[in-house]
Amino acid sequence: MAANDITVKLDGVSKSFGEFTAVKHLSLGVRAGRVFGLLGPNGAGKTTTIRMIVNITAPDSGSIHVFGQKIDSQIQDRIGYLPEERGLYRRMRIVDQLRFFAELKNVRGKMVEQKIDEWLARVKLSEWKNKRSMELSKGMQQKIQFVTSVIHDPDLLILDEPFSGLDPINVELLKEVVLDLKRAGKTIIFSTHQMEVAEKICDDICLLNRSQKVLEGSLREIKRSFGRNSVAVRCEGGDGVLDDPALVSKLVRHADEAQALLAEGADAQVLLKRLIASGAVIGKFEMVEPSLNDIFITKVTESA
């Protein structure tokens, strides 16, 4: 990996607040033009890591480089940041807010007006341009908050739980926007604890737990390394078989199907035969990759 391919590089970064260590000796690299998932349970140190990247707070030790340089205010202007704690000025018109946030990134002039119109159209809120944000619904406000983080056309976009609280249609809309930005060559850091979302849009992931990194790499490789040791089953009956610890180490039941993690040394074929022998009616029996959620839970419980 050439150095200029790395947009964000952390080397041995630690940060503590008094007694509490938020991030402990963290090193990671975010590759340019990819979506990087910074994952972990609540309190793992994701937000602190991000705040250090955007220069809101400084690490106690270690170094952080963005675009190959130590962070300064010029570099800060090339970053777009949507924090988890976010809001809008209640009494300010949407267009004024967006212009203000662009000005804070040293972007002004005609281009901004054009960008505002483009983005409002993109998130389907053009007709709300001159309304005050207090008149908007919560979902609309969230989309505007997203726009505030991209209005200055940043090369690095950092999104902390961008989809929380959005309805599925808007999640889909913003997901498309994020993937478009990636296609346009932007680097995106995506922080969440919602694994289903991360699974769909991340190229690379870094898993944090208790202020330390437990896993890093490309999502595809990570999944491959975990192997196909899960079976998605939809069947009627056969409960006794699925509950047999010699065959299935873990069983997660969803609405109409179940996911069975095979026990050490257990064979999927044996499981299938046993199910048939028990008289179960099988609708689906498929070897699957472990979901990111499974990997996450496995890793987090391992490191605990």
Place this chain on the structure above:
Amino acid sequence: MSKFLAVVKREYIQRVRAKMFIVTTVLLPVVMSLFGIVPVVILNIDAGSPMRVAVIDQTGKMYQHLNEALVSEESEQQNANTGRMGRSRPFGNFILEPIDPNQSPERIRTELEQRLHSRSLDGYVLIPPDFLEHGQAEFFNRNPGDVLSTRMLESALNRAVREQRLIDARVDTRTREELFKPVDLQAVKVGATGQERDSGGSFALVFGIGFVMYLSILMYGQVILGAVIEEKETRIAEILFSSVKPFPLMMGKLVGVSLVALTQITIWGLAFSTFALYGVNLLASRGIGTSLPRIPFSHYVYFGLFFLLGYFIYATIYALVGSMVTTAQEGGQLAMPIILILVVSFYLFFPVSRSPDSTFSFWVSMIPFSAPVAMLVRIVTQTPPFWQIALSLLIGFGSVLVIMWIASRVYRVGMLMYGKRASIPEAWRWARQA
């Protein structure tokens, strides 16, 4: 710098555009002028017809004096009023009517009471024979609530009694006039250029400036507090901090809101000046000359500078309070002591004006919180050496920057810590790395 200006612009435009701002800015001068005009109009209406008062003078000596006293009382009152307001207030006119005290008291009573009822009389005064010794008389009227008329009668009776007592003591007319001649005390300032007459005008100005300062802090302190808390309450702070450092953000807020305050005060000031000018013209048209106090130009510059200092030093404290708390209510409680300091420093006006050159006066004119009023008082009384004025300004505006700097650190630490109070070393480290 451009980010700082962006913050200033936002604070200013958002606030000036608000309906509340426009309404209060326009409404206050209107209300003020109403307060100026309405009482005058009402008092003029009330004047109506003079009060008809019957006098039963059982001493037999008082009636004449009372009548004279009332006439001179009225003319003096009118002079005082024209001097102050430029309008005559012909209230409290009396028409006296002597009643023969030699009739039987019951008959007089019933007769007068009848006339009171039929409204051919407004009241009567009973002056008993021993009035000159005990000084007690009674005023019977339909409306004892008319304090104004009662006071006026009382004061006229006082005069009349004094007059009669002097006559009884065989003091001649000329001596009596001499005795009652009023005095006129003029305050004369002794300055470096010799004596110059200064009828308290510059004092009034300093007092006025102190008062405007006090008012603007009362009005805008909370606004600044609210402005600083706004980003915490709306949860925008973190977005902002990824673009702009806390210090330019805080300074931008302070300056933006202050420009709004200055805009409003200027508009009010202009409205007030117009009103005052109208009054002066009115006085001039009645032949009463008024002139602005003669004040050197440099003093006007000092007035401006120290007003700004006074405003900013207190405004920054509000900003500091805002940086520490998370809601406006919390801030309101914490801000109470600020008002107290403000009031105390305002009252320093009096000790400093009595001894403007004392060590005490020197120190209070150096302490930023009391400097604005104290130094201005010193300037208009015994102008201190220039270095003292410059030093006071330097300390003051320096303190503004230092307080804002501290406020921005506290703000940032507070945001990152989610309400946890930061230790001093922590705050210091953040301070250095910015």
